[in-house]
Amino acid sequence: xxxxxxxxxxxxxxxxxxxxxxxxxxxxxxxxxxxxxxxxxxxxxxxxxxxxxxxxxxx
Amino acid sequence: xxxxxxxxxxxxxxxxxxxxxxxxxxxxxxxxxxxxxxxxxxxxxxxxxxxxxxxxxxxxxxxxxxxxxxxxxxxxxxxxxxxxxxxxxxxxxxxxxxxxxxxxxxxxxxxxxxxxxxxxxxxxxxxxxxxxxxxxxxxxxxxxxxxxxxxxxxxxxxxxxxxxxxxxxxxxxxxxxxxxxxxxxxxxxxxxxxxxxxxxxxxxxxxxxxxxxxxxxxxxxxxxxxxxxxxxxxxxxxxxxxxxxxxxxxxxxxxxxxxxxxxxxxxxxxxxxxxxxxxxxxxxxxxxxxxxxxxxxxxxxxxxxxxxxxxxxxxxxxxxxxxxxxxxxxxxxxxxxxxxxxxxxxxxxxxxxxxxxxxxxxxxxxxxxxxxxxxxxxxxxxxxxxxxxxxxxxxxxxxxxxxxxxxxxxxxxxxxxxxxxxxxxxxxxxxxxxxxxxxxxxxxxxxxxxxxxxxxxxxxxxxxxxxxxxxxxxxxxxxxxxxxxx
Numbered sequence: 001x002x003x004x005x006x007x008x009x010x011x012x013x014x015x016x017x018x019x020x021x022x023x024x025x026x027x028x029x030x031x032x033x034x035x036x037x038x039x040x041x042x043x044x045x046x047x048x049x050x051x052x053x054x055x056x057x058x059x
Numbered sequence: 060x061x062x063x064x065x066x067x068x069x070x071x072x073x074x075x076x077x078x079x080x081x082x083x084x085x086x087x088x089x090x091x092x093x094x095x096x097x098x099x100x101x102x103x104x105x106x107x108x109x110x111x112x113x114x115x116x117x118x119x120x121x122x123x124x125x126x127x128x129x130x131x132x133x134x135x136x137x138x139x140x141x142x143x144x145x146x147x148x149x150x151x152x153x154x155x156x157x158x159x160x161x162x163x164x165x166x167x168x169x170x171x172x173x174x175x176x177x178x179x180x181x182x183x184x185x186x187x188x189x190x191x192x193x194x195x196x197x198x199x200x201x202x203x204x205x206x207x208x209x210x211x212x213x214x215x216x217x218x219x220x221x222x223x224x225x226x227x228x229x230x231x232x233x234x235x236x237x238x239x240x241x242x243x244x245x246x247x248x249x250x251x252x253x254x255x256x257x258x259x260x261x262x263x264x265x266x267x268x269x270x271x272x273x274x275x276x277x278x279x280x281x282x283x284x285x286x287x288x289x290x291x292x293x294x295x296x297x298x299x300x301x302x303x304x305x306x307x308x309x310x311x312x313x314x315x316x317x318x319x320x321x322x323x324x325x326x327x328x329x330x331x332x333x334x335x336x337x338x339x340x341x342x343x344x345x346x347x348x349x350x351x352x353x354x355x356x357x358x359x360x361x362x363x364x365x366x367x368x369x370x371x372x373x374x375x376x377x378x379x380x381x382x383x384x385x386x387x388x389x390x391x392x393x394x395x396x397x398x399x400x401x402x403x404x405x406x407x408x409x410x411x412x413x414x415x416x417x418x419x420x421x422x423x424x425x426x427x428x429x430x431x432x433x434x435x436x437x438x439x440x441x442x443x444x445x446x447x448x449x450x451x452x453x454x455x456x457x458x459x460x461x462x463x464x465x466x467x468x469x470x471x472x473x474x475x476x477x478x479x480x481x482x483x484x485x486x487x488x489x490x491x492x493x494x495x496x497x498x499x500x501x502x503x504x505x506x507x508x509x510x511x512x513x514x515x516x517x518x519x520x521x522x523x524x525x526x527x528x529x530x531x532x533x534x535x536x537x538x539x540x541x542x543x544x545x
Protein backbone atom coordinates (compact mmCIF):
# COMPACT_ATOMS: atom_id res chain seq x y z
CA UNK A 1 0.00 0.00 0.00
CA UNK A 2 1.26 3.47 -0.84
CA UNK A 3 2.58 5.60 2.02
CA UNK A 4 -0.18 7.87 3.28
CA UNK A 5 0.17 11.23 5.00
CA UNK A 6 -2.44 12.82 7.24
CA UNK A 7 -3.28 16.37 6.16
CA UNK A 8 -5.61 17.47 8.95
CA UNK A 9 -4.97 17.19 12.67
CA UNK A 10 -7.85 14.99 13.78
CA UNK A 11 -6.82 15.31 17.45
CA UNK A 12 -7.52 19.04 17.31
CA UNK A 13 -9.75 19.84 20.33
CA UNK A 14 -11.71 22.39 18.25
CA UNK A 15 -13.09 19.59 16.10
CA UNK A 16 -16.61 18.54 16.88
CA UNK A 17 -17.61 14.94 16.35
CA UNK A 18 -19.15 13.00 14.65
CA UNK A 19 -18.38 15.22 11.65
CA UNK A 20 -14.84 16.06 12.72
CA UNK A 21 -15.32 19.65 11.53
CA UNK A 22 -14.55 22.88 13.30
CA UNK A 23 -17.29 25.49 13.59
CA UNK A 24 -15.80 27.60 10.79
CA UNK A 25 -15.39 24.60 8.50
CA UNK A 26 -19.00 23.56 9.06
CA UNK A 27 -20.15 27.14 8.43
CA UNK A 28 -18.33 27.05 5.13
CA UNK A 29 -20.01 23.79 4.09
CA UNK A 30 -23.32 25.29 5.18
CA UNK A 31 -22.65 28.31 2.95
CA UNK A 32 -22.03 25.98 -0.03
CA UNK A 33 -25.31 24.18 0.66
CA UNK A 34 -27.26 27.44 0.95
CA UNK A 35 -25.67 28.87 -2.22
CA UNK A 36 -26.36 25.62 -4.07
CA UNK A 37 -30.00 25.69 -2.92
CA UNK A 38 -30.38 29.26 -4.19
CA UNK A 39 -28.97 28.27 -7.58
CA UNK A 40 -31.32 25.28 -7.74
CA UNK A 41 -34.26 27.51 -6.80
CA UNK A 42 -33.59 30.02 -9.59
CA UNK A 43 -32.95 27.27 -12.13
CA UNK A 44 -36.21 25.57 -11.15
CA UNK A 45 -38.03 28.92 -11.38
CA UNK A 46 -36.74 29.60 -14.92
CA UNK A 47 -37.48 26.00 -16.00
CA UNK A 48 -41.07 26.29 -14.68
CA UNK A 49 -41.65 29.63 -16.43
CA UNK A 50 -40.40 28.17 -19.74
CA UNK A 51 -42.43 24.96 -19.27
CA UNK A 52 -45.51 27.14 -18.61
CA UNK A 53 -44.87 29.14 -21.80
CA UNK A 54 -44.60 25.87 -23.76
CA UNK A 55 -47.63 24.11 -22.24
CA UNK A 56 -49.58 26.34 -19.82
CA UNK A 57 -51.33 24.51 -17.02
CA UNK A 58 -54.56 25.66 -15.41
CA UNK A 59 -55.36 25.81 -11.71
CA UNK B 60 -17.77 0.19 31.06
CA UNK B 61 -15.22 2.87 30.22
CA UNK B 62 -13.69 0.60 27.56
CA UNK B 63 -17.08 0.15 25.83
CA UNK B 64 -17.71 3.88 26.03
CA UNK B 65 -14.34 4.57 24.41
CA UNK B 66 -14.95 2.03 21.65
CA UNK B 67 -18.42 3.41 21.01
CA UNK B 68 -17.01 6.93 20.85
CA UNK B 69 -14.32 5.90 18.34
CA UNK B 70 -16.92 4.15 16.14
CA UNK B 71 -19.14 7.23 16.41
CA UNK B 72 -16.22 9.51 15.60
CA UNK B 73 -15.15 7.45 12.59
CA UNK B 74 -18.63 7.59 11.07
CA UNK B 75 -18.55 11.33 10.38
CA UNK B 76 -15.45 11.73 8.22
CA UNK B 77 -16.48 8.72 6.13
CA UNK B 78 -19.44 10.68 4.83
CA UNK B 79 -17.53 13.90 4.25
CA UNK B 80 -16.46 14.68 0.67
CA UNK B 81 -12.81 15.43 1.48
CA UNK B 82 -9.83 13.18 2.05
CA UNK B 83 -7.78 13.41 5.21
CA UNK B 84 -4.82 11.55 3.80
CA UNK B 85 -2.72 12.00 0.71
CA UNK B 86 -0.63 9.43 -1.11
CA UNK B 87 2.48 10.25 -3.15
CA UNK B 88 0.76 8.91 -6.27
CA UNK B 89 -2.87 8.35 -7.18
CA UNK B 90 -3.90 4.66 -7.22
CA UNK B 91 -5.44 3.55 -10.50
CA UNK B 92 -8.96 3.17 -9.12
CA UNK B 93 -8.93 6.73 -7.76
CA UNK B 94 -7.51 8.05 -11.02
CA UNK B 95 -10.23 6.21 -12.95
CA UNK B 96 -12.86 7.72 -10.67
CA UNK B 97 -11.39 11.22 -10.98
CA UNK B 98 -11.41 10.92 -14.78
CA UNK B 99 -15.22 10.63 -14.73
CA UNK B 100 -15.41 14.44 -14.97
CA UNK B 101 -13.99 14.02 -18.49
CA UNK B 102 -16.88 11.68 -19.33
CA UNK B 103 -19.33 14.43 -18.34
CA UNK B 104 -17.39 16.98 -20.43
CA UNK B 105 -17.36 14.58 -23.40
CA UNK B 106 -21.10 14.04 -23.02
CA UNK B 107 -21.65 17.79 -22.92
CA UNK B 108 -19.58 18.33 -26.08
CA UNK B 109 -21.48 15.66 -28.01
CA UNK B 110 -24.84 16.96 -26.85
CA UNK B 111 -24.12 20.58 -27.74
CA UNK B 112 -22.13 20.24 -30.96
CA UNK B 113 -23.62 17.03 -32.32
CA UNK B 114 -27.02 15.99 -31.05
CA UNK B 115 -28.67 19.35 -30.33
CA UNK B 116 -27.14 20.87 -33.47
CA UNK B 117 -29.06 18.33 -35.51
CA UNK B 118 -32.21 18.31 -33.37
CA UNK B 119 -32.54 22.10 -33.49
CA UNK B 120 -32.14 22.24 -37.28
CA UNK B 121 -33.99 19.09 -38.37
CA UNK B 122 -36.64 18.31 -35.74
CA UNK B 123 -37.26 21.76 -34.23
CA UNK B 124 -36.73 23.68 -37.49
CA UNK B 125 -34.78 26.50 -35.84
CA UNK B 126 -32.97 28.71 -38.43
CA UNK B 127 -29.39 27.47 -38.96
CA UNK B 128 -27.94 30.93 -38.21
CA UNK B 129 -29.48 30.96 -34.70
CA UNK B 130 -28.28 27.38 -34.11
CA UNK B 131 -24.76 28.42 -35.16
CA UNK B 132 -24.78 31.34 -32.70
CA UNK B 133 -26.08 29.14 -29.85
CA UNK B 134 -23.42 26.48 -30.40
CA UNK B 135 -20.67 29.11 -30.66
CA UNK B 136 -21.69 30.76 -27.34
CA UNK B 137 -19.77 28.34 -25.06
CA UNK B 138 -16.63 29.20 -27.02
CA UNK B 139 -16.87 32.78 -25.75
CA UNK B 140 -16.09 31.44 -22.26
CA UNK B 141 -12.97 29.52 -23.42
CA UNK B 142 -10.49 32.43 -23.06
CA UNK B 143 -11.60 32.84 -19.43
CA UNK B 144 -10.25 29.39 -18.57
CA UNK B 145 -6.95 31.10 -17.67
CA UNK B 146 -8.76 33.27 -15.09
CA UNK B 147 -10.65 30.23 -13.76
CA UNK B 148 -7.34 28.40 -13.34
CA UNK B 149 -5.78 31.41 -11.59
CA UNK B 150 -8.77 31.73 -9.24
CA UNK B 151 -8.54 28.09 -8.25
CA UNK B 152 -4.77 28.42 -7.68
CA UNK B 153 -5.30 31.26 -5.22
CA UNK B 154 -8.57 30.12 -3.64
CA UNK B 155 -8.49 30.06 0.15
CA UNK B 156 -11.13 28.57 2.40
CA UNK B 157 -11.44 27.09 5.87
CA UNK B 158 -11.42 23.54 4.57
CA UNK B 159 -8.25 24.17 2.63
CA UNK B 160 -9.70 23.10 -0.70
CA UNK B 161 -8.53 24.75 -3.91
CA UNK B 162 -10.16 22.83 -6.76
CA UNK B 163 -13.28 21.12 -5.41
CA UNK B 164 -15.36 24.30 -4.83
CA UNK B 165 -14.79 25.24 -8.48
CA UNK B 166 -15.59 21.78 -9.83
CA UNK B 167 -18.76 21.78 -7.72
CA UNK B 168 -19.82 25.24 -8.92
CA UNK B 169 -19.01 24.26 -12.52
CA UNK B 170 -21.17 21.17 -12.07
CA UNK B 171 -24.05 23.32 -10.80
CA UNK B 172 -23.73 25.57 -13.85
CA UNK B 173 -23.70 22.53 -16.15
CA UNK B 174 -26.69 21.02 -14.35
CA UNK B 175 -28.61 24.29 -14.33
CA UNK B 176 -28.03 24.91 -18.03
CA UNK B 177 -29.18 21.40 -18.95
CA UNK B 178 -32.21 21.69 -16.65
CA UNK B 179 -33.63 24.69 -18.50
CA UNK B 180 -32.29 23.82 -21.95
CA UNK B 181 -35.07 21.55 -23.32
CA UNK B 182 -37.82 24.03 -22.42
CA UNK B 183 -35.73 26.91 -23.76
CA UNK B 184 -35.26 25.05 -27.07
CA UNK B 185 -38.95 24.22 -27.35
CA UNK B 186 -39.87 27.86 -26.68
CA UNK B 187 -37.15 28.97 -29.14
CA UNK B 188 -38.68 26.73 -31.82
CA UNK B 189 -42.16 28.10 -31.05
CA UNK B 190 -43.54 24.63 -30.32
CA UNK B 191 -46.63 23.97 -28.21
CA UNK B 192 -48.20 27.27 -27.21
CA UNK B 193 -44.89 29.10 -27.31
CA UNK B 194 -45.62 30.45 -30.79
CA UNK B 195 -47.40 33.38 -29.10
CA UNK B 196 -44.34 34.21 -26.99
CA UNK B 197 -41.99 36.98 -28.24
CA UNK B 198 -38.94 35.56 -30.04
CA UNK B 199 -36.48 37.18 -27.61
CA UNK B 200 -37.77 35.02 -24.74
CA UNK B 201 -36.78 31.79 -26.49
CA UNK B 202 -33.54 33.24 -27.82
CA UNK B 203 -32.37 34.69 -24.52
CA UNK B 204 -33.32 31.60 -22.48
CA UNK B 205 -31.62 29.26 -24.98
CA UNK B 206 -28.54 31.52 -24.96
CA UNK B 207 -28.55 31.42 -21.14
CA UNK B 208 -28.80 27.62 -21.19
CA UNK B 209 -25.91 27.24 -23.67
CA UNK B 210 -23.77 29.75 -21.76
CA UNK B 211 -24.40 28.00 -18.44
CA UNK B 212 -23.57 24.56 -19.83
CA UNK B 213 -20.49 25.84 -21.69
CA UNK B 214 -19.21 27.79 -18.69
CA UNK B 215 -19.82 24.80 -16.42
CA UNK B 216 -17.93 22.41 -18.72
CA UNK B 217 -14.98 24.84 -19.02
CA UNK B 218 -14.78 25.31 -15.23
CA UNK B 219 -15.08 21.58 -14.55
CA UNK B 220 -12.44 20.62 -17.11
CA UNK B 221 -9.93 23.34 -16.17
CA UNK B 222 -10.06 22.74 -12.42
CA UNK B 223 -10.46 18.98 -12.83
CA UNK B 224 -7.22 18.78 -14.80
CA UNK B 225 -5.54 21.08 -12.25
CA UNK B 226 -6.70 18.73 -9.46
CA UNK B 227 -5.28 15.75 -11.37
CA UNK B 228 -1.98 17.64 -11.66
CA UNK B 229 -2.01 18.41 -7.92
CA UNK B 230 -2.67 14.81 -6.97
CA UNK B 231 -0.03 13.14 -9.10
CA UNK B 232 3.75 13.49 -9.32
CA UNK B 233 5.37 14.62 -12.54
CA UNK B 234 6.42 11.09 -13.50
CA UNK B 235 2.76 9.98 -13.64
CA UNK B 236 1.51 12.83 -15.82
CA UNK B 237 1.74 10.96 -19.17
CA UNK B 238 -0.38 8.17 -17.69
CA UNK B 239 -2.84 10.70 -16.23
CA UNK B 240 -3.15 12.63 -19.50
CA UNK B 241 -3.68 9.41 -21.47
CA UNK B 242 -6.39 8.35 -19.04
CA UNK B 243 -8.10 11.75 -19.18
CA UNK B 244 -8.12 11.81 -22.99
CA UNK B 245 -9.36 8.24 -23.30
CA UNK B 246 -12.16 8.94 -20.83
CA UNK B 247 -13.12 12.05 -22.82
CA UNK B 248 -13.35 9.84 -25.93
CA UNK B 249 -15.29 7.19 -24.01
CA UNK B 250 -17.74 9.85 -22.81
CA UNK B 251 -18.18 11.20 -26.32
CA UNK B 252 -18.51 7.78 -27.94
CA UNK B 253 -20.93 6.32 -25.37
CA UNK B 254 -23.12 9.42 -25.19
CA UNK B 255 -23.27 9.73 -29.01
CA UNK B 256 -24.55 6.15 -29.21
CA UNK B 257 -27.02 6.62 -26.33
CA UNK B 258 -28.36 9.98 -27.54
CA UNK B 259 -28.70 8.61 -31.08
CA UNK B 260 -30.66 5.58 -29.86
CA UNK B 261 -32.99 7.36 -27.44
CA UNK B 262 -33.74 10.24 -29.82
CA UNK B 263 -34.46 7.95 -32.79
CA UNK B 264 -38.21 8.48 -32.25
CA UNK B 265 -38.16 12.19 -31.54
CA UNK B 266 -40.86 13.77 -29.40
CA UNK B 267 -40.63 16.98 -27.34
CA UNK B 268 -41.16 14.89 -24.21
CA UNK B 269 -38.24 12.65 -25.16
CA UNK B 270 -36.04 15.71 -25.68
CA UNK B 271 -36.84 16.89 -22.15
CA UNK B 272 -36.04 13.41 -20.77
CA UNK B 273 -32.74 13.15 -22.65
CA UNK B 274 -31.37 16.60 -21.77
CA UNK B 275 -32.47 16.43 -18.15
CA UNK B 276 -31.02 12.92 -18.00
CA UNK B 277 -27.75 14.45 -19.17
CA UNK B 278 -28.09 17.06 -16.39
CA UNK B 279 -28.44 14.35 -13.77
CA UNK B 280 -25.63 12.29 -15.31
CA UNK B 281 -23.23 15.25 -15.21
CA UNK B 282 -24.11 15.92 -11.54
CA UNK B 283 -23.60 12.27 -10.56
CA UNK B 284 -20.43 11.77 -12.64
CA UNK B 285 -18.74 14.92 -11.35
CA UNK B 286 -19.75 14.26 -7.74
CA UNK B 287 -18.39 10.70 -7.88
CA UNK B 288 -15.23 12.02 -9.59
CA UNK B 289 -14.33 14.52 -6.84
CA UNK B 290 -15.51 12.54 -3.81
CA UNK B 291 -12.64 12.31 -1.28
CA UNK B 292 -10.04 13.21 -3.91
CA UNK B 293 -8.71 16.55 -2.70
CA UNK B 294 -7.19 16.49 0.76
CA UNK B 295 -8.11 19.34 3.07
CA UNK B 296 -5.29 21.53 4.21
CA UNK B 297 -6.83 23.80 6.81
CA UNK B 298 -5.13 27.17 7.12
CA UNK B 299 -5.53 27.25 10.92
CA UNK B 300 -2.26 27.29 12.80
CA UNK B 301 -0.23 27.78 9.63
CA UNK B 302 1.76 31.00 9.25
CA UNK B 303 -0.25 33.73 7.58
CA UNK B 304 0.40 33.43 3.85
CA UNK B 305 1.65 36.32 1.80
CA UNK B 306 -0.95 38.22 -0.13
CA UNK B 307 -1.90 36.40 -3.31
CA UNK B 308 -0.49 37.84 -6.52
CA UNK B 309 -2.98 39.60 -8.77
CA UNK B 310 -3.96 37.91 -12.02
CA UNK B 311 -1.66 40.27 -13.88
CA UNK B 312 1.30 39.47 -11.59
CA UNK B 313 0.53 35.79 -11.79
CA UNK B 314 0.29 35.89 -15.58
CA UNK B 315 3.54 37.86 -15.85
CA UNK B 316 5.27 35.28 -13.67
CA UNK B 317 3.86 32.50 -15.81
CA UNK B 318 5.07 34.24 -18.97
CA UNK B 319 8.58 34.46 -17.52
CA UNK B 320 8.73 30.66 -17.58
CA UNK B 321 10.94 29.08 -20.21
CA UNK B 322 9.32 29.60 -23.64
CA UNK B 323 5.88 29.99 -22.01
CA UNK B 324 4.35 31.97 -24.86
CA UNK B 325 6.03 29.83 -27.52
CA UNK B 326 4.49 26.74 -25.88
CA UNK B 327 1.01 28.30 -26.04
CA UNK B 328 1.53 29.35 -29.66
CA UNK B 329 2.50 25.75 -30.51
CA UNK B 330 -0.68 24.48 -28.85
CA UNK B 331 -2.80 27.00 -30.78
CA UNK B 332 -1.18 26.43 -34.18
CA UNK B 333 -1.14 22.65 -33.90
CA UNK B 334 -4.73 22.47 -32.65
CA UNK B 335 -5.87 24.70 -35.51
CA UNK B 336 -3.87 22.64 -38.02
CA UNK B 337 -5.50 19.37 -36.94
CA UNK B 338 -8.90 20.88 -36.06
CA UNK B 339 -9.67 22.47 -39.43
CA UNK B 340 -10.13 19.03 -40.99
CA UNK B 341 -12.68 17.87 -38.40
CA UNK B 342 -15.82 19.01 -40.19
CA UNK B 343 -14.46 18.73 -43.74
CA UNK B 344 -13.33 15.12 -43.99
CA UNK B 345 -16.82 13.60 -44.25
CA UNK B 346 -18.18 16.05 -46.84
CA UNK B 347 -14.89 15.72 -48.78
CA UNK B 348 -15.46 11.95 -48.97
CA UNK B 349 -19.07 12.42 -50.02
CA UNK B 350 -18.79 15.40 -52.37
CA UNK B 351 -15.40 14.84 -53.99
CA UNK B 352 -14.83 11.08 -53.73
CA UNK B 353 -18.56 10.25 -54.13
CA UNK B 354 -18.76 8.05 -51.06
CA UNK B 355 -22.14 7.06 -49.57
CA UNK B 356 -23.32 8.45 -46.21
CA UNK B 357 -22.66 5.08 -44.54
CA UNK B 358 -19.08 5.08 -45.88
CA UNK B 359 -18.31 8.62 -44.76
CA UNK B 360 -19.72 7.93 -41.29
CA UNK B 361 -17.10 5.19 -40.97
CA UNK B 362 -14.45 7.89 -41.42
CA UNK B 363 -15.38 9.33 -38.04
CA UNK B 364 -14.87 5.90 -36.51
CA UNK B 365 -11.48 5.58 -38.25
CA UNK B 366 -10.47 9.01 -36.94
CA UNK B 367 -11.53 7.97 -33.43
CA UNK B 368 -9.58 4.68 -33.64
CA UNK B 369 -6.52 6.63 -34.81
CA UNK B 370 -7.01 8.99 -31.85
CA UNK B 371 -7.36 6.18 -29.34
CA UNK B 372 -4.22 4.43 -30.60
CA UNK B 373 -2.44 7.80 -30.57
CA UNK B 374 -3.25 8.32 -26.88
CA UNK B 375 -2.14 4.77 -26.02
CA UNK B 376 1.06 5.24 -28.04
CA UNK B 377 1.85 8.61 -26.41
CA UNK B 378 1.20 7.26 -22.89
CA UNK B 379 3.56 4.36 -23.66
CA UNK B 380 6.31 6.49 -25.20
CA UNK B 381 6.31 9.31 -22.64
CA UNK B 382 8.37 7.72 -19.88
CA UNK B 383 9.61 9.73 -16.87
CA UNK B 384 12.36 12.06 -18.05
CA UNK B 385 11.44 11.77 -21.73
CA UNK B 386 10.92 14.89 -23.77
CA UNK B 387 7.26 15.72 -24.46
CA UNK B 388 8.27 18.36 -27.04
CA UNK B 389 10.00 15.77 -29.20
CA UNK B 390 6.69 13.91 -29.21
CA UNK B 391 4.81 17.18 -29.87
CA UNK B 392 7.02 17.69 -32.90
CA UNK B 393 6.54 14.09 -34.04
CA UNK B 394 2.76 14.45 -33.68
CA UNK B 395 2.83 17.49 -35.97
CA UNK B 396 5.17 15.67 -38.39
CA UNK B 397 2.71 12.75 -38.62
CA UNK B 398 0.11 15.28 -39.79
CA UNK B 399 2.19 16.29 -42.84
CA UNK B 400 1.94 13.00 -44.80
CA UNK B 401 -1.60 12.54 -43.47
CA UNK B 402 -2.92 15.71 -45.12
CA UNK B 403 -0.78 15.08 -48.22
CA UNK B 404 -2.47 11.67 -48.60
CA UNK B 405 -5.93 13.22 -48.17
CA UNK B 406 -5.10 15.80 -50.87
CA UNK B 407 -3.68 13.12 -53.20
CA UNK B 408 -6.90 11.06 -52.92
CA UNK B 409 -8.86 13.58 -55.04
CA UNK B 410 -6.78 13.73 -58.28
CA UNK B 411 -5.92 10.01 -58.02
CA UNK B 412 -9.56 9.17 -57.17
CA UNK B 413 -8.34 6.52 -54.74
CA UNK B 414 -9.88 5.57 -51.40
CA UNK B 415 -6.83 3.98 -49.78
CA UNK B 416 -4.75 7.19 -49.37
CA UNK B 417 -7.83 8.94 -47.96
CA UNK B 418 -8.42 6.20 -45.40
CA UNK B 419 -4.77 6.07 -44.34
CA UNK B 420 -4.70 9.89 -44.21
CA UNK B 421 -7.77 9.93 -41.95
CA UNK B 422 -6.26 7.41 -39.58
CA UNK B 423 -2.98 9.35 -39.43
CA UNK B 424 -4.80 12.65 -38.77
CA UNK B 425 -6.55 11.07 -35.76
CA UNK B 426 -3.28 9.48 -34.59
CA UNK B 427 -1.18 12.62 -35.04
CA UNK B 428 -3.75 14.91 -33.40
CA UNK B 429 -3.94 12.60 -30.38
CA UNK B 430 -0.16 12.37 -30.03
CA UNK B 431 0.13 16.17 -30.38
CA UNK B 432 -2.66 16.88 -27.85
CA UNK B 433 -1.34 14.32 -25.36
CA UNK B 434 2.24 15.61 -25.58
CA UNK B 435 1.31 19.29 -25.17
CA UNK B 436 -0.96 18.59 -22.19
CA UNK B 437 1.67 16.38 -20.55
CA UNK B 438 4.29 19.10 -21.07
CA UNK B 439 1.92 21.72 -19.59
CA UNK B 440 1.19 19.57 -16.54
CA UNK B 441 4.81 18.64 -15.95
CA UNK B 442 6.20 22.14 -16.41
CA UNK B 443 3.46 24.00 -14.52
CA UNK B 444 4.92 25.82 -11.51
CA UNK B 445 3.62 24.14 -8.35
CA UNK B 446 1.42 27.08 -7.33
CA UNK B 447 0.29 27.84 -10.87
CA UNK B 448 -1.03 24.50 -12.11
CA UNK B 449 -4.53 25.95 -12.55
CA UNK B 450 -3.28 28.98 -14.45
CA UNK B 451 -1.04 26.87 -16.71
CA UNK B 452 -3.78 24.37 -17.50
CA UNK B 453 -6.30 27.18 -17.88
CA UNK B 454 -4.04 28.87 -20.43
CA UNK B 455 -3.56 25.55 -22.27
CA UNK B 456 -7.34 24.93 -22.28
CA UNK B 457 -8.13 28.52 -23.33
CA UNK B 458 -5.75 28.39 -26.28
CA UNK B 459 -6.75 24.86 -27.25
CA UNK B 460 -10.54 25.43 -27.10
CA UNK B 461 -10.35 28.83 -28.81
CA UNK B 462 -8.08 27.50 -31.55
CA UNK B 463 -10.41 24.53 -32.12
CA UNK B 464 -13.41 26.88 -32.40
CA UNK B 465 -11.64 29.29 -34.75
CA UNK B 466 -10.44 26.33 -36.86
CA UNK B 467 -13.99 25.02 -37.13
CA UNK B 468 -15.35 28.38 -38.23
CA UNK B 469 -12.44 29.17 -40.59
CA UNK B 470 -12.35 25.81 -42.35
CA UNK B 471 -15.94 26.04 -43.58
CA UNK B 472 -15.56 29.68 -44.58
CA UNK B 473 -12.31 29.08 -46.54
CA UNK B 474 -13.77 26.05 -48.32
CA UNK B 475 -16.86 28.00 -49.35
CA UNK B 476 -15.00 31.15 -50.43
CA UNK B 477 -12.40 29.26 -52.50
CA UNK B 478 -15.16 27.05 -53.93
CA UNK B 479 -17.15 30.12 -55.04
CA UNK B 480 -14.11 31.82 -56.59
CA UNK B 481 -13.05 28.65 -58.41
CA UNK B 482 -16.56 27.66 -59.50
CA UNK B 483 -16.11 29.21 -62.96
CA UNK B 484 -12.72 27.66 -63.66
CA UNK B 485 -12.54 24.49 -65.72
CA UNK B 486 -9.91 22.64 -63.73
CA UNK B 487 -6.67 23.35 -61.89
CA UNK B 488 -4.25 20.38 -61.81
CA UNK B 489 -7.16 18.20 -62.91
CA UNK B 490 -9.34 19.31 -60.00
CA UNK B 491 -12.71 21.06 -60.20
CA UNK B 492 -13.89 24.06 -58.13
CA UNK B 493 -15.39 22.31 -55.07
CA UNK B 494 -12.33 20.06 -54.65
CA UNK B 495 -10.08 23.12 -54.66
CA UNK B 496 -12.06 24.56 -51.74
CA UNK B 497 -11.29 21.50 -49.62
CA UNK B 498 -7.71 21.16 -50.82
CA UNK B 499 -6.89 24.78 -50.04
CA UNK B 500 -7.92 24.10 -46.42
CA UNK B 501 -5.78 20.94 -46.25
CA UNK B 502 -2.84 22.83 -47.78
CA UNK B 503 -3.27 25.54 -45.14
CA UNK B 504 -3.24 22.83 -42.49
CA UNK B 505 0.08 21.52 -43.85
CA UNK B 506 1.49 25.05 -43.73
CA UNK B 507 0.33 25.47 -40.11
CA UNK B 508 1.88 22.12 -39.18
CA UNK B 509 5.19 23.17 -40.75
CA UNK B 510 5.15 26.37 -38.68
CA UNK B 511 4.29 24.30 -35.60
CA UNK B 512 7.23 21.94 -36.24
CA UNK B 513 9.54 24.91 -36.72
CA UNK B 514 8.29 26.48 -33.49
CA UNK B 515 9.03 23.30 -31.51
CA UNK B 516 12.68 23.12 -32.65
CA UNK B 517 14.07 25.37 -29.85
CA UNK B 518 12.15 23.33 -27.25
CA UNK B 519 13.20 19.83 -28.23
CA UNK B 520 15.81 18.44 -25.87
CA UNK B 521 15.53 21.37 -23.48
CA UNK B 522 13.60 19.68 -20.67
CA UNK B 523 15.72 20.68 -17.72
CA UNK B 524 17.05 18.41 -15.07
CA UNK B 525 14.79 20.19 -12.57
CA UNK B 526 11.68 19.08 -14.39
CA UNK B 527 12.95 15.55 -14.73
CA UNK B 528 13.62 15.14 -11.04
CA UNK B 529 10.65 17.12 -9.74
CA UNK B 530 8.72 14.00 -8.94
CA UNK B 531 8.02 14.57 -5.27
CA UNK B 532 4.41 15.38 -6.16
CA UNK B 533 1.77 15.92 -3.53
CA UNK B 534 4.01 15.07 -0.63
CA UNK B 535 5.55 18.54 -1.04
CA UNK B 536 2.20 20.21 -0.57
CA UNK B 537 1.44 18.72 2.79
CA UNK B 538 1.42 21.38 5.48
CA UNK B 539 0.49 19.47 8.60
CA UNK B 540 2.09 16.14 7.92
CA UNK B 541 2.16 13.26 10.31
CA UNK B 542 2.23 9.53 9.72
CA UNK B 543 -1.11 7.89 9.11
CA UNK B 544 -2.56 5.93 11.98
CA UNK B 545 -4.40 3.60 9.67
